[in-house]
Amino acid sequence: DAGVIQSPRHEVTEMGQEVTLRCKPISGHDYLFWYRQTMMRGLELLIYFNNNVPIDDSGMPEDRFSAKMPNASFSTLKIQPSEPRDSAVYFCASQHRGTTYEQYFGPGTRLTVT
């Protein structure tokens, strides 16, 4: 299995621009998570989906952030408009209900907003 796939790996954009991050979970996994990691705040859960339905979006910072999961193999996290304080590494993770609910992480997208 290819694991969780994220794109792009690096994104540099100017303040005010729209940013779209993409994630392909592991095939057969029914949960998908978006996290943000910064030195100041550590790893924060932004939102997670179960069977393509958003379950908990309480970590989404503000209305500038939105996430979608149109099907079981694809999700996007969009920031519009972007701000310098959004600079961070964004991780996507997936898990299968199974018996262990073990989470698997993607390599992350390093976002820099200038």
Added chain:
Amino acid sequence: KQEVTQIPAALSVPEGENLVLNCSFTDSAIYNLQWFRQDPGKGLTSLLLIQSSQREQTSGRLNASLDKSSGRSTLYIAASQPGDSATYLCAVKNRGSTLGRLYFGRGTQLTVWP
């Protein structure tokens, strides 16, 4: 709300030492606990997962224990090597409706020098 604490925040040891990383959590009603490794600029790699009914899990030189009643877990690394240098994160999953969500500690940054 679950809070996860990891001590120490950083650890520097010479090669060959046996070492212990600590993790504590405030709510003992957990479903499982997962230890991750993160190399600089990389994603999280799952090392060990302990179900709430288990006391320990082993993988090679790694041994993780769980004392649910006291809200503690330890990760034991035997005969440490420079390649073990990384940040180690502990995360717990609560029982109940939030079964998808992981609560993370801030991590222990480990440096093993030759």
